[in-house]
Amino acid sequence: MARLGPRRTLKLTIAYDGTRYVGWQFQNNGPSIQAELERALHAITGENARFVGAGRTDAGVHARAMVAHVHTRTTLPAGKLALALNAHLPKDIGVDHSEDAPDDFHSRRDARGKCYRYTIVTGRARPVLDRLYTAHVSYTLDVPAMADAAQHLVGTYDFSAFVTELKARQHHCVRTITRAEVWQEERRVLIEVEGNGFLYNMVRTIAGTLVVVGKGKQRPKWVADVIASRDRREAGPVMPAKGLCLMRVFY
């Protein structure tokens, strides 16, 4: 067991494959990323510390670079701790970076924004090598139309129409999206959105709404009408969790 010293705040950047997890946050009904990290730290230092993430990804959602903070009394240098955590973590979670942060650093409250990517594989052949990280639609999508449609998302709006949970819709749903891009790489259609915060299922509903445009069932401008409606029934379907990945958190 490593020696303990004064309390430090560590900022960690974590990648994970969400496939077999109930999500970032601890829950009683299955393994979570948070619980795995807390177990790994306990194995190293004996501490029962709490990892706080910049956001709460849902079951099956992946992350290339979630940011979390933890208070610890370990005397290990931050870089060494990342290696030690990795040695105790399952292969589908990896601490990419660990650094000392100001005492009052808070991964969620200090986050200025996030970038999410949603990936769709199009065409009749189903995805095989990327089946766990993409959604599949068997038809082709009009990607330029989707890119046009995405531009209507950029700005500060009440995004109630993109929120599934009634409870969440009763709260403040105004968010700012600063970037929304759609492009194609071979059979993949990639959607990236950046903003100051995202509501429950918002990115997956944005993806589903853009797919409605990509199928030619609505014109790009319709997205502006969906936003203005503030009515969940106007937006497209929620796309599957496995296509979603948290790419970056901005501070």
Next chain:
Amino acid sequence: MARLGPRRTLKLTIAYDGTRYVGWQFQNNGPSIQAELERALHAITGENARFVGAGRTDAGVHARAMVAHVHTRTTLPAGKLALALNAHLPKDIGVDHSEDAPDDFHSRRDARGKCYRYTIVTGRARPVLDRLYTAHVSYTLDVPAMADAAQHLVGTYDFSAFVTELKARQHHCVRTITRAEVWQEERRVLIEVEGNGFLYNMVRTIAGTLVVVGKGKQRPKWVADVIASRDRREAGPVMPAKGLCLMRVFY
């Protein structure tokens, strides 16, 4: 059960995630891609037909586009059969394309060449989202030096130095490599080789040999010496199976 008609030869293009398989070919000690395909066809037509692949990928090796042929008496159109096979196959195998071929088409004998890709993730952070499809080296690699080194592989040579099995080395080891490229995409180093045929473990040993150059332990020209030696002990190590993927078969 579908009706049976006259014998047809089908050419199929198949993607698979080799992680949980003993390889393409049927073996008694675990599941194989070939056995899964044969089981799926049997479920559809009742036939006990044999799928013959263009090559025999090893345990853990992946394919984006393996080509196989099979003789069948099903009356289903080739495209429908692909969908029916997919419905009976596990999610880590997918038939991307199926077409009627000349009666005497033979996936292996008629193949003019193949393209393989080897993918390495570099740097201290371990791969997470692509951990099943890449090898990891914790150091950085000199990619331009590796690309130079790869040029020495292009040509017709006796590649005995790149063959692990003594038995295989006693056979004819002359092969022609027509293309060998190395490039970088973010933290990934990609090695692609195309040629008229590859010996047992040859691509994985080529990757290991290029890594020796990438680490700065040998100069690019050393690869020519390795080939000339025809001595397995001169080449680099065999890299892990999971980094290898059969990209294409040429006819």
